[in-house]
Amino acid sequence: MLSADDPLPLTPQRVLVAGVSGSGKTTLSGRIARLWGLRHVEIDGLFHGADWTPRPEFLADVRAFAGEERWVTEWQYTSKGTDEILPPRAHLAVWLDYPYRVVRSRLLRRTIGRSVLRTRLWNDNVERPIWRTFRGSPEENILAWQTATLGKWAERMPVVAAEFPHLVIVRLRHPREAERWLRAQAEASGASIAPPKRRSRER
Template sequence: MELGEAKRILILGCGGAGKSTLARRLGAATGLPVVHLDGLYWQPGWVAMERAAWRRTVENEIAKDAWIIDGNFGSSLELRLSRAQAAVYLDYSRAVCLAGVLRRVWTTHGRVRPDMGAGCPERFDLSFLRWVWDFPKRDGTHVKALLAAHPEVRCVTLKNRRDAQVLLRRLEGADDGSI
């Protein structure tokens, strides 16, 4: 299955890599509805959703026929992979991801981004920066292992922003290569 044929796509990768932006652009290119997990999980004031409610929310989203879901959320990744047809993994360097987080904080600090829950304005958070720094060895390894355990899910790994642009051009029909 080519990525462009998939109707249920996961976007995974480190914070600051651009998962939400890529999801929006993929949604525009494919016509698939986009779901931002951060927007579902975080309640006003950055309060996390209760675990059982979170699982029900994810189950409701993945039961749909078509979607692009962006976000890692390891506690529900196996569940999402069970329904996904494809995944795009943004395997970017720490420097790129940290720069992405800092750029995002600089440009949207104090405002709620479209991919976030209501009442969750962008903020500068040192613990989040540490999570970004640690992602490749801790969470990234886990995500890669789960992707490998699901060979039925077509996985496209992007190593940098240029790869993402190539993918988008191909899906938008500006490039005749297949992804």
Template sequence: MSPPARILVYGVYGAGKSTLAARLADRLGLPWYPVDDLLWQPGWVEVPVPQQRSRIEAICRRDRWILDGAYHGWRDVPLARADLVVGLDYPRWLSFWRLLRRTLRRLSSGEEICNGNRESLGSVLSRDSVLAWHVTAFGRARRRMRAWQADPSGPPVLLFRSPAALDRWLADLPR
């Protein structure tokens, strides 16, 4: 069996989607398109959803790609073309802890996230905080991944419930 050429990495905020996408891109020699770069302009201005969809459609028409997320206005596009969906279905406490640790690191370092955007204390404490998004989106993301896995008409879905299980799978991937 040949390795997949079109991969959607999915999970809740903080699960490790971008980290996994980078690892897969390196391991499989596939181009990775970080979704945050496609969705956010400088100053945390959201790209209009029709333009997001157009950008994702252009990527998904290609023969080889990795995306590290899928959102409401265009989720159907990568699902229709993916050879594989890798779902990070970790426990809530683990993904929240990872998100909190990453957020604190980014606050202290000033690390750029995408297109010049950085986290700030104000953004972390706001109602639109990525931490609040995690709390409200966790259950939906989990139900969505599990429904995709149960749907025989969609692409194959591998759900990983722990980082150790993911690491075992990655170790077995062809180089």
């Protein structure tokens, strides 16, 4: 497993971005896409249909883009079957293993902002009202979901590394490390990186 300062052994063409809800997977995926000229597939947009119902075509759509040569996407919906499709094809997994205070504050800011502004998301969905967002089961309460899944990737990554030895894994422990890593990749490839935008739509 590589750190922010370790050079990559290859220029990846297919990238997964892992992390708990609120870590900034979608934002980083977009920046990686611009850095290496990859297609960014926002996987939430494939999963969520109208009224937040799962799309029956989800896995078929995942298989379709995974068969392409160049892409980056968020590593999500592992319990829905994406682990059988995405890791075997990916070259690189970027793991955002940020402190709790960072991911919690990001998730609060994102969720409240979407709810208040009634931001249109995938397939014309909008965030639930705040009083509903912060109540109910983890499937309905995004804060409870984040809490329940905080240790997911720390438990999974050793298994992933053993199961997919071809997959290069980079562990970034703070947003500052992510910025440093992006700068290093840009310098290595002669590209430029855009500043982060205040926009993230991953769940």
